[in-house]
Amino acid sequence: MKSAKRPSKTKPSPRIRRTPDEARVLILEAAKKLVREKPPDAIGLKDVAREAGVSHALVTHYFGTIDALIDASLESLAEANRQDLFARIQSSAGGGPRAWMEQYFAWVMRPEAARLLAWAYLTGKTARSDFFSRRTRGLKKTADLLEARFREELDVSREEIELALMLLLTSSFGYAIGKNGFWGGLGVDKPGPEQDAAFLESLADVIESLIERRRKK
Known part of the structure; x- marks a missing residue:
């Protein structure tokens, strides 16, 4: 009597070897993608690991906690915008002061940036000495x-430059978070690029x- 054939074993997928920097970037990009879709408090390390296609242990190894990962995501977004x-x-084609105002406004208006900034503020992280903006200055x-480029x-x-930055960032941040409700109160149910451009101007x-x-x- 012939013995039943054993099912053939599928070969495991080859393990992808990444450098620490590559793994870190992969995880950060996965976290930023998830933040575009839902609030940081609704995201866990396992969600990020699944999105990145890596193990939960690897995410924990590089970032430790979800708060640390979200903080790193915000820092990554801010650094990319700053560069x-x-x-x-x-x-030479910078376009003067309004060009950098537009750049900052466009960054704050990105859903993930506004969501992360709101999360950092509401959780009290912006007041902590280890918050990335305090660490990196x-x-x-x-x-x-800006002073080197425009002062003369x-x-x-310098005081006027810092004042301009503070006015721009605080106003843009408030607008990014509340624009739908604010414009809705004025009778504009679906504010779009036209309203955004008018506000920035x-x-x-x-x-x-x-x-x-x-x-x-």
């Missing part, structure tokens, strides 16, 4: 570059007029 902004400011680096050309002081006018008024004092 783009620096290149634009240093370029990225905004100070931006102010340094536009006759603006008005905000830039306000910032420039305030700086001009301070200069005349």
Whole structure:
């Protein structure tokens, strides 16, 4: 009597070898993708591991906790935007102050950026000394570059540059989070690019007029 044939074993998929930097980037990109779809509090390390196609243990090895991973995602987004902004400011075709205002506004308006910023604020992370913006002093680096690029050309002081940055970031952040409700209250049910452009144009006018008024004092 012939013995039953054993089912053939499927060969396991070859293990992909990645450098630590490659693995970290892969995990960060997966986390940022998930943040575009849902709030950070609804995301776990296992969700990120599944999205990245890696083990839960690997995600834990590099980031430890979901809070640390979300914080790193926000830092990654901010750093990428800062590098783009620096290149634009240093370029001869930078377009002046309004160009970097547009760059910052566009970044804050990205769903994942607004969601991560709101999460960081509501969880109290922005007040902590280890929050990435405090550690990296990225905004100070931006102010340094703006001062070097525009101080003589536009006759603006360091204080005025920092004021412009604060007005731009706080106003843009509030707009990104509340624009649907705010415009809805004004009767615009589906605010789009036209409303966004009008808001940015008005905000830039306000910032420039305030700086001009301070200069005349």
